[in-house]
Amino acid sequence: MMMPLRHLSPLRGFLAATVILVALGLYVVANAIQFASDYRWVTHTYTVIGHLERIESLKHRAVAESRGYLLAGQRASRDAFWRTSGELQREAKLLVEEVGDNVGQRRRAEGLRDALERRMKLSADAIDAWRPGLASLDEAMVARIRASDADLSRRLEALHRAEGALLDIRSRRAERSAWFVLLAAGIGIPVSLLLIGHAQRLLARENRTRKRAEAAASRSNAELQATVSQLAELSDSMAALSHYSSMLQGASDAQELYEITGSTFRGLLPGLAGFLYVIRASRDHAELVAHWGSPVASNDPAPALQSCWAVRRHAPFAMDELRHGMRCPHIGRPAGAGAVCGLCIPLSAHGEVVGWLSLQGEGQGAVPGASLAVRLCEQLSMALANVRLRESLRHQAVRDGLTGLFNxxxxxxxxxxxxxxxxxxxxxxxxxxxxxxxxxxxxxxxxxxxxxxxxxxxxxxxxxxxxxxxxxxxxxxxxxxxxxxxxxxxxxxxxxxxxxxxxxxxxxxxxxxxxxxxxxxxxxxxxxxxxxxxxxxxxxxxxxxxxxxxxxxxxxxxxxxxxxxxxx
Incomplete structure (x- = not known):
């Protein structure tokens, strides 16, 4: 077994695993369909048995009501008998419809329905023949009623036995389908995983070899220094991002989030001025909740949502030159003669924009540290959404929904x-x-x-x-x-x-x-x-x-x- 795997190429391994998984999927789907069909038949059998039990219960109730009328002459018992008789006829009709797919059971159900009609007619005749002072029914009528009851019991027992046999067969068939699915999954999945793992290991080995060759050919002192510098910058950014995330998680309310955000941006992006906006619950406009740095261009403290292109586009919007280029309407024209660049980043969580961050700095082109600012805003978005959710849950836990009073x-x-x-x-x-x-x-x-x-x-x-x-x-x-x-x-x-x-x-x-x-x-x-x-x-x-x-x-x-x- 090890020799073929050792010489198996990654492509052939993936193809073999794909073929096995496709075949396994088709087999599992086919057996699942069969299992669903078997399960429906089992459910159908239980439905039929339920009809039989209701018919037997209704029959006993109708007989009891008729006897109660014959013994006491109470009109309520007679009315109850007619209602129960009607329910019994409807239930017998439903039983015939339910077993229509089985010729033998349909014949038995029709026989049961006819026998029930005869039995109910005997009780109805006895009720019609009853007169005050009548001690009991004549012997011929009693004999016919007993014979009809015996016939009904035999027919119900026959239907019960037939449905019980069908239930055994269908249950075993459903269990067999389920076992086949488990068996196929138990064999096919491990084999596929083995092939995929082996192919992945071969691919990883080839990739490592290729990367070593490319690195050895293109390595130089300048590139090495640039790589080290980038790695150091990335490490610092990741550490700062991790620290910022942990601080946000420890914030107890939205005001602490704003203070942590202002302090973090001021330390990581010292040359930029920032404005943090949060959309109000009414979603008609936003509110300036925090700002830092020395802004060159003024910002609207309560802008409409459509005044920010980042909110409209659900994506960061960069402004290379605020003085002459395209800018968000909530940002005013810069004062002075120098060039000013800007960046607006939407704060989005769970598919909903909850605010945005507006940054501006001196110079033309991209805002320095834009990628770090975007990653920081991703953490801020989730933290702001979580704080809002906690505040909402806290409010719901102690407030009555209709009146707004405490509960x-x-x-x-x-x-x-x-x-x-x-x-x-x-x-x-x-x-x-x-x-x-x-x-x-x-x-x-x-x-x-x-x-x-x-x-x-x-x-x-x-x-x-x-x-x-x-x-x-x-x-x-x-x-x-x-x-x-x-x-x-x-x-x-x-x-x-x-x-x-x-x-x-x-x-x-x-x-x-x-x-x-x-x-x-x-x-x-x-x-x-x-x-x-x-x-x-x-x-x-x-x-x-x-x-x-x-x-x-x-x-x-x-x-x-x-x-x-x-x-x-």
């Missing part, structure tokens, strides 16, 4: 933190449990869109009424919670009354249409009077809220100490 998870974490902080300072803390009155009726009457608009409008009111240290949350549905640190009962009641009055003044609806209004009920709990644990305060606030609802809604109620006690 219940953030509420539970923040309440415990604020309670501990107020306890250390020996300050009180208030918890307001707020509910939009009759919101379900509002939703049912005006629609979910108007209900969402009402919740959003109230959330804006709640957010506008908050101090910087307050925490407004959507507790769930139409329920809201407001945490007021360092707030006593009098202040909390005043704040709650302001919120209630403000909610009553809200008007919801489209301009020109009938405007709707809402009211709110608010329960107020104070720490430490009603507890010093978040759950206790919220329960006390809930009880006060329910008291406000029972008292007529659209009001504020302060929890009392008895309501806050667990066993009260």
């Amino acid at each position: 219940r998870r953030y509420l539970e974490e923040s309440l415990a933190r604020e309670i501990a902080r107020c306890r250390r300072r020996q300050q009180s803390l208030a918890v307001l449990m707020i509910d939009v009155d009759h919101f379900k009726a509002f939703n049912d009457r005006h629609g979910h869109a108007m209900g969402d608009a009402a919740l959003s409008a109230f959330a804006r009111l709640l957010r506008d009424s908050c101090r910087p240290e307050d925490i407004a949350c959507r507790y769930g549905g139409e329920e809201f919670t407001l945490i007021l640190p360092e707030t006593d009962a009098a202040q909390a009641l005043a704040r709650a009354e302001d919120i209630r009055a403000g909610a009553a003044l809200l008007r919801i609806g489209e301009p020109g249409a009938a405007l709707l209004r809402i009211t709110t009920s608010i329960g107020v709990a104070i720490m430490p009077e009603h507890g010093d644990v978040g759950l206790e305060l919220m329960r006390a606030g809930d009880r006060a809220l329910y008291q406000a609802k029972h008292a007529g809604r659209d009001r504020v109620v302060l929890a009392d100490v008895a309501m806050a006690e667990p066993n009260a």
Whole structure:
């Protein structure tokens, strides 16, 4: 075996491996098609068996309903019998259609269908013949029913046996196809890999020999010095790129990215001035977030996206001379008489442009270090996209999507933190449990869109009424919670009354249409009077809220100490 491989040329090795892989692929595809066909037949058999089981279940149900009617004379049992009988006929018809490809099974299914019709007719005749006070059916009718039941059982058993035999055959056939595919892959792939590996080794040996010969013929002292210089420059660039990438990965927010970028470009490309633009979430214009160096030409601090050719072309755009040549509209004409070159590089990640970098330097032609700047921008693009994604996920984790308020998870974490902080300072803390009155009726009457608009409008009111240290949350549905640190009962009641009055003044609806209004009920709990644990305060606030609802809604109620006690 080793002698043929030793003398096998790389081309012949690749050709042999290609032929084996093509043959293996064709064989695997053919067996996969056969396996899919066998699997469909297995599924078909299970479908038929399912029909048989449903037919048997429906038959027993129909018989039970007819007997129930004959025993008790209840009209519900008779109606249930007719419904079940109809379902049984439809199921029998579907069974005949499913086994239409098998002559024997179709004949058995048709026989079963006819036997079911006869059996249902016997039950129907018995139901029609029933009269109040009739003790039992006549013996002839009972004998016919028993014979029909026995016939149905035989036919169902025959169909079950036939489908079971078909299932065994088809399952073995599918397993055989699968084993053939595995066997072909297990033999063909290693052989192909062996041939490819051997050919690759021969190619690598020939390439090494050729490169050594070419290097020996063309090597000179000047070229060697140039190569060493290029390698040193490349090594420095790669080291700087690696350091820049690691710094970006450690940045916690976008502002740190901008500071790291400005410092890195200032150190690696000292003769260039830079302007870093980030496209806003609205994607209507960009924003200048960082700049460094001494620019010769001014830059628009908030340009439109179409004002940069790099963004339009999704590729770096070089400007040999900003004074007379073509330039991006967001760059002004340079001051002074000297030539100025420029380069705009798009920041693209995941197929989307998130910003761009504009560089300019003195002189005409290409910007020095353009290739390094492009590689640095590739790292910046991914880091900026990752920071944006982290910020988006952080926002989604703690914010409610409809109202923009904090969610219940953030509420539970923040309440415990604020309670501990107020306890250390020996300050009180208030918890307001707020509910939009009759919101379900509002939703049912005006629609979910108007209900969402009402919740959003109230959330804006709640957010506008908050101090910087307050925490407004959507507790769930139409329920809201407001945490007021360092707030006593009098202040909390005043704040709650302001919120209630403000909610009553809200008007919801489209301009020109009938405007709707809402009211709110608010329960107020104070720490430490009603507890010093978040759950206790919220329960006390809930009880006060329910008291406000029972008292007529659209009001504020302060929890009392008895309501806050667990066993009260």
